[in-house]
Amino acid sequence: MDAILTIAYVLIFAIFFWLFFKTVNYFEKI
Amino acid sequence: MNTQLTGVVTMYVLTVLLAIPLGKYIAKVYNGEKTWLNFMAPLERLIFKLSGINPEREMNWKQHLKALLTVNAIWLFYSFFALLFQSHLPLNPDGNPSQTPDLAFNTAISFITNTNLQDYSGESGATYYTQLFVFTFLHFVSAAAGFAAMMVVFKAMKEKVTDKLGNFWDFFIKAITRVLMPISIVVAIILAFNGTTTSYKGKEKLITLQGDTVSVSRGPAAGMIAIKQVGTNGGGWYGANSAHPLENPNYITNMVENISIILIPIALVFALGFYLKKRKLSWVIYGVMTVGFLIMLIPSINAELNGSPALAHMGIAQNGGAMEGKEVRFGAAASAYWGVTTTVTSNGSVNAMHDSMMPISGMSQMFDMMINAFYGGVGVGYMNFYIFIIIAVFISGLMVGRTPEFLGRKIEAREMKIASLIALLHPFLILVGTAIASYLLVNYPNINWAEKPSAWLANPSFHGFSEMLYQFTSSSANNGSGYEGLGDNSIFWNVSAGIVMFIGRFLPIIGPVAIAGLLANKKFIPESAGTLKSDSVTFGIMIFAVIFIVAALSFFPALALGPIAEHVSIK
Numbered sequence: 302m303d304a305i306l307t308i309a310y311v312l313i314f315a316i317f318f319w320l321f322f323k324t325v326n327y328f329e330k331i
Numbered sequence: 332m333n334t335q336l337t338g339v340v341t342m343y344v345l346t347v348l349l350a351i352p353l354g355k356y357i358a359k360v361y362n363g364e365k366t367w368l369n370f371m372a373p374l375e376r377l378i379f380k381l382s383g384i385n386p387e388r389e390m391n392w393k394q395h396l397k398a399l400l401t402v403n404a405i406w407l408f409y410s411f412f413a414l415l416f417q418s419h420l421p422l423n424p425d426g427n428p429s430q431t432p433d434l435a436f437n438t439a440i441s442f443i444t445n446t447n448l449q450d451y452s453g454e455s456g457a458t459y460y461t462q463l464f465v466f467t468f469l470h471f472v473s474a475a476a477g478f479a480a481m482m483v484v485f486k487a488m489k490e491k492v493t494d495k496l497g498n499f500w501d502f503f504i505k506a507i508t509r510v511l512m513p514i515s516i517v518v519a520i521i522l523a524f525n526g527t528t529t530s531y532k533g534k535e536k537l538i539t540l541q542g543d544t545v546s547v548s549r550g551p552a553a554g555m556i557a558i559k560q561v562g563t564n565g566g567g568w569y570g571a572n573s574a575h576p577l578e579n580p581n582y583i584t585n586m587v588e589n590i591s592i593i594l595i596p597i598a599l600v601f602a603l604g605f606y607l608k609k610r611k612l613s614w615v616i617y618g619v620m621t622v623g624f625l626i627m628l629i630p631s632i633n634a635e636l637n638g639s640p641a642l643a644h645m646g647i648a649q650n651g652g653a654m655e656g657k658e659v660r661f662g663a664a665a666s667a668y669w670g671v672t673t674t675v676t677s678n679g680s681v682n683a684m685h686d687s688m689m690p691i692s693g694m695s696q697m698f699d700m701m702i703n704a705f706y707g708g709v710g711v712g713y714m715n716f717y718i719f720i721i722i723a724v725f726i727s728g729l730m731v732g733r734t735p736e737f738l739g740r741k742i743e744a745r746e747m748k749i750a751s752l753i754a755l756l757h758p759f760l761i762l763v764g765t766a767i768a769s770y771l772l773v774n775y776p777n778i779n780w781a782e783k784p785s786a787w788l789a790n791p792s793f794h795g796f797s798e799m800l801y802q803f804t805s806s807s808a809n810n811g812s813g814y815e816g817l818g819d820n821s822i823f824w825n826v827s828a829g830i831v832m833f834i835g836r837f838l839p840i841i842g843p844v845a846i847a848g849l850l851a852n853k854k855f856i857p858e859s860a861g862t863l864k865s866d867s868v869t870f871g872i873m874i875f876a877v878i879f880i881v882a883a884l885s886f887f888p889a890l891a892l893g894p895i896a897e898h899v900s901i902k
Contacts, residue, residue: 310435311411329845
């Protein structure tokens with residue numbers, strides 16, 4: 302269970318940072 | 332004036348007296364002028380050399396943000412895994428266990444976002460390794476990251492058309508070596524000489540006067556506590572934070588810590604004026620922030636000094652004010668002052684339990700965090716205020732029928748779209764989060780979770796609602812203080828508050844830096860008779876009105892359901 306949760310949280314980190322990087326580009330073109 | 336109020340006034344006056352020269356010094360550092368801390372230059376050069384960084388390489392706003400996000404991603408993964416495996420790492424004399432994945436998720440996000448919401452207790456939930464090499468490390472670097480982002484905004488406000496806005500790593504390292512570290516060393520020495528622990532030994536067993544055996548946690552705490560305040564972080568060594576006698580031993584340390592909380596946020600407002608050579612503008616900003624600060628502070632001190640009406644009805648004398656959850660060595664006024672300073676600055680450390688304070692104080696503290704721009708956190712406070720400036724300039728332009736301009740740059744649709752998104756994000760995160768929690772509590776109180784929603788709240792009714800509202804407000808504002816009646820170490824609260832902290836940190840940095848960078852690239856329009864003067868009292872009143880209208884309209888209904896209803900109910 303802990304291993305699954307750990308992987309899920311790492312994925313959440315990765316998804317949010319990806320979104321933040323995308324936001325930088327989005328704000329340039331908004 | 333009584334002794335309690337004298338203490339509060341002394342703290343504020345000393346803070347401003349220190350903040351003005353500190354602001355001048357910060358402006359000199361970032362203008363490349365000589366300062367007395369230039370002897371740190373070889374250390375900075377060594378760090379750049381070892382890291383393969385050329386601090387002379389100019390970056391545009393996007394490169395700044397990408398550098399900031401990249402390094403934060405590395406810190407996050409490192410912190411998460413360090414907390415997950417802390418029991419296997421060195422410097423664990425008390426044998427504390429590793430954190431669970433959801434607690435590590437919350438804690439790692441909490442510290443990289445400068446929030447320091449602590450769903451664990453430092454004595455049992457962390458080791459000396461994680462206290463020093465995760466939390467203290469992140470205290471420095473998260474504050475410095477906000478500082479560096481703010482310097483990009485400052486630089487972009489200078490009167491020239493450019494996309495070259497300095498070097499992120501240069502701003503970042505200098506924030507640590509020239510500002511955060513020197514002040515922290517002074518504060519740490521004062522704390523250590525007043526009784527804050529600095530030992531690497533584990534818990535000590537003591538026999539009390541009653542004959543009980545207690546284990547007193549120790550550790551190298553003084554250094555962490557210093558940067559916790561100086562960097563507007565707030566995450567303490569002990570679970571009780573600065574209410575703990577070893578974290579904040581006496582009134583002198585209380586004054587030093589409280590001054591440290593708002594020193595840099597106020598200094599940065601003055602630094603803006605010295606840096607841009609627009610001192611009047613910084614006085615206008617300081618004036619707006621200070622009026623807002625006093626509007627929150629005075630009712631809170633008044634409520635705490637007058638004591639609880641519920642106790643008064645029972646005929647109990649409250650000569651020292653409302654003392655539930657407070658430390659006798661600080662008193663009611665200094666606790667209320669700390670409560671407001673820690674929430675206006677996104678610090679989040681506490682010297683008394685906010686959950687026990689009068690509803691008016693609770694409302695002040697929540698409103699401070701909802702506005703999140705009266706002084707604000709290191710760097711990010713000014714950036715939040717910058718969003719309100721952009722909105723105020725735009726509305727002023729519409730009102731007088733002129734193209735909105737700020738410091739010689741036209742505010743157009745793109746900047747307004749970004750400013751509006753960022754201004755709406757904060758209420759969205761707080762209100763939607765609280766609504767979801769309230770919905771679950773009411774409709775699924777006994778759902779089959781490890782921690783059932785029915786067990787979340789220590790108080791029913793209005794105050795229970797305030798506990799949930801406070802948690803999301805504190806998370807979104809990256810403050811970190813909490814109403815301790817909320818059982819927050821559960822998967823729902825760890826994950827939901829973690830996500831809110833995450834979004835509430837990075838988008839409000841990306842937005843202002845993007846606006847500043849886009850504006851710096853625009854043609855500079857010299858001031859003329861038709862220019863809206865941004866350093867006038869009239870414009871200050873306009874910003875103040877925008878802040879209050881945006882915040883009041885967004886948050887008043889939620890506050891009415893929590894602290895306002897509670898205040899009326901105990902009268």
